[in-house]
Amino acid sequence: DKGNHRHFMAKEIYEQPETISHTLSHYLDMASGTVSLREDLPFDFDDLSRMTISACGTAYYAGCVGKYWFERHARLPVDIDVASEFRYREPPLEKNGLSLFISQSGETADTLAALRYCAGQGQHIASLINTLESTIARESQVVFPILCGPEIGVASTKAFTAQLVSLASIAIAAGRARGALTPQVERGLVEALIGLPSAVSQALAAEEQIVEIARHLSRAKDVLYLGRGPMFPIAMEGALKLKEISYIHAEGYAAGELKHGPIALIDEDMPVIVVAPSDELAEKTLSNMQEVAARGGRIILITDEEGARTVGHGVAETILMPKVDSFVSPIVATVPVQLLAYHTAVAMGTDVDQPRNLAKSVTVE
Numbered sequence: 001d002k003g004n005h006r007h008f009m010a011k012e013i014y015e016q017p018e019t020i021s022h023t024l025s026h027y028l029d030m031a032s033g034t035v036s037l038r039e040d041l042p043f044d045f046d047d048l049s050r051m052t053i054s055a056c057g058t059a060y061y062a063g064c065v066g067k068y069w070f071e072r073h074a075r076l077p078v079d080i081d082v083a084s085e086f087r088y089r090e091p092p093l094e095k096n097g098l099s100l101f102i103s104q105s106g107e108t109a110d111t112l113a114a115l116r117y118c119a120g121q122g123q124h125i126a127s128l129i130n131t132l133e134s135t136i137a138r139e140s141q142v143v144f145p146i147l148c149g150p151e152i153g154v155a156s157t158k159a160f161t162a163q164l165v166s167l168a169s170i171a172i173a174a175g176r177a178r179g180a181l182t183p184q185v186e187r188g189l190v191e192a193l194i195g196l197p198s199a200v201s202q203a204l205a206a207e208e209q210i211v212e213i214a215r216h217l218s219r220a221k222d223v224l225y226l227g228r229g230p231m232f233p234i235a236m237e238g239a240l241k242l243k244e245i246s247y248i249h250a251e252g253y254a255a256g257e258l259k260h261g262p263i264a265l266i267d268e269d270m271p272v273i274v275v276a277p278s279d280e281l282a283e284k285t286l287s288n289m290q291e292v293a294a295r296g297g298r299i300i301l302i303t304d305e306e307g308a309r310t311v312g313h314g315v316a317e318t319i320l321m322p323k324v325d326s327f328v329s330p331i332v333a334t335v336p337v338q339l340l341a342y343h344t345a346v347a348m349g350t351d352v353d354q355p356r357n358l359a360k361s362v363t364v365e
């Protein structure tokens with residue numbers, strides 16, 4: 001049932017304030033304002049040597065954001081790779097390592113093969129799953145549920161934000177166990193999580209403006225998405241969403257890599273979407289953006305009011321998201337990139353929920 005929405009994808013984008021609340025109510029103890037994992041862990045975060053994340057597509061991009069969180073807030077070194085590369089690399093794995101597999105369906109063939117490889121290497125096996133009756137869940141020692149409800153649209157939206165909320169919560173638990181967080185910092189991170197449902201609702205309010213921008217975007221042949229730090233995976237996720245449902249070629253790039261090649265592509269016909277909420281990295285990203293503006297590129301900037309104030313000339317459009325703690329800004333910044341892809345596809349008249357050549361669950365290798 002699509003409710004009042006034209007597509008499942010729109011329904012699932014709009015459901016996110018509720019699905020995020022639901023995920024949070026599993027991971028947080030609201031009374032004490034702390035993260036409290038209900039899962040029985042077959043390992044101690046404190047003893048782990050390393051974490052290895054494998055996943056595909058959107059789930060992989062969630063893992064890329066997770067890597068920043070685990071490294072920064074839990075001081076746990078993280079390796080991440082797409083499952084189809086990881087499994088054939090057959091990487092040497094350290095003793096007492098944790099392998100984490102992220103999958104909405106729990107059935108993705110390459111992710112499952114990566115899991116079996118890691119299990120064979122004696123790693124601790126954990127997975128982050130939406131469909132709990134699934135092969136990957138069954139073969140894991142511990143399953144972290146993302147609890148966003150069934151996702152029907154082939155392009156993943158609410159599962160991605162639920163994966164992020166779960167990863168953020170687990171990273172806080174790991175940070176506490178490893179003595180990497182002061183109680184005060186921990187409280188700040190949890191408060192930022194608690195504020196998410198309302199921040200995501202506010203981000204959804206940019207829809208009308210995004211409909212207009214998407215009309216322009218639907219005439220583009222190529223679109224570049226730029227981000228730095230945890231916004232880099234959000235840039236890649238935005239590009240993937242656009243490719244999947246509008247069939248427009250798009251690429252997500254690390255903002256700092258622009259001048260090492262792709263800047264040669266920039267002309268008036270190339271929209272460049274810059275994801276840069278105001279944080280300690282924004283200044284650098286915004287200066288990369290000025291390099292694009294100086295070459296005539298059409299810039300669509302996703303930022304908050306503070307970020308918008310610091311930008312000079314050269315931005316065609318600014319999409320405002322609410323100002324949130326930088327810990328959770330990748331989750332809030334996801335909403336505008338989802339809406340941009342959705343409305344571009346609607347403007348083009350493509351089959352949003354069933355894009356060509358794609359299946360919801362990829363069980364071939």
Ligand code: F6R
Pocket residue numbers: 056057058059060102103104105106107108111154155156157240241244360361362
């Ligand atoms: C993108 C998308 C795919 C999946 C990927 C992994 O919108 O849906 O990239 O994220 O096929 O699927 P799961 O998470 O089921 O392993």
